[in-house]
Amino acid sequence: GAVVSQHPSWVICKSGTSVKIECRSLDFQATTMFWYRQFPKQSLMLMATSNEGSKATYEQGVEKDKFLINHASLTLSTLTVTSAHPEDSSFYICSARDASGGEETQYFGPGTRLLVL
């Protein structure tokens, strides 16, 4: 149980284009999902908290108009990197919390590697 998937696993795009990354909880419902980015040899940096049915909460310094988050259902959150630039190249990881039973553990997806040319 507690499996989280991401799609795509990797993507290469041209500068200026937009890229959408999907995060799904496969066997549980997640009212809250989280989006992180990770640079090589560094820790995970929380970008935003995605809440089902309401607006995402962004961390300080993260541009909400650049990183659009939509949490349309209890099993799906999407992150869209708009007008991507080379500095947006990174490893993007989502996590989901199984809210049933009051669990706090976050389960992570396999990550999406983005390369912007």
Next chain:
Amino acid sequence: GESVGLHLPTLSVQEGDNSIINCAYSNSASDYFIWYKQESGKGPQFIIDIRSNMDKRQGQRVTVLLNKTVKHLSLQIAATQPGDSAVYFCAENRWGNNRLAFGKGNQVVVIP
């Protein structure tokens, strides 16, 4: 704050030996702690967690110790195997919100 720098602390351990990975946290109000394992190119994988009302918890080949007095967390891996080679992150859940704060990470290299 978040991790800085490009060099992760590295622990090299002989296969079969025990490994101990340490983590210091800063917020005395944190009440939930988790260890994650991250293999290259993959997302973090949950290993074990502990709440602040405990000081020790054991899983399969892993033990987490929590010392709230000095705000220190450790992960012990018994009989380390090649498959344990990865980066290990501690994470804390800060009281009052649901956001995890990750530590800097420790690279474990298992020598066959």
